[in-house]
Amino acid sequence: MEPTVCPWCQSEIVWDEEIGPEEHCPHCANELKGYRTLNIALEDEDAEKDAEVYEADYEEASDEEADDLRRIWGAEPESMSTLRTVDKYGEDHDLFAFEEAVEGILDEQEEVPECLHCREYMLFAGTQRVSGEGFQPVNAPLIQGPVLQTPYEMNVYVCPGCFQVQYNLAENDRLQMIKSFIHKKE
Structure with missing residues (x-):
């Protein structure tokens, strides 16, 4: 049987002749049959085109593909530019200089999480200490x-595109949590 290359991770997949073709890549677990390309325009004029592409794709899609499109586009089609709150400040401020500063800050960060809302890379804003007060x-x-x-500390990240704030456990407290789980379970 001829090997297949996963379109997602480019791994070669050799199928077992008894079981038959794989539906998901054994390396990256992505769907092999549902590989699709989406073109997303970042200009406001293209928002109508995005909606048309969404509607055309949605109408032609199977139920499973339609769920994937809803997950990608959201319940209502919207362009990426509507997710970027920063764009509305472009008339009064130099967003190119802002973007350059953001890139410079991101280059110096050790950890660069992606915004769950708009998929921009997030800026490390600092840490927040949580004491016993207000935490159960x-x-x-x-x-x-x-x-x-x-007490524990959280890393605070802010998105330069939509200004959402996210938290994750600071490095020392991550290690402390791992150690406490191991010691308590023994």
């Missing part, structure tokens, strides 16, 4: 204690 830890029976002990 949950006790997990498996580890016989809280999942997260106070």
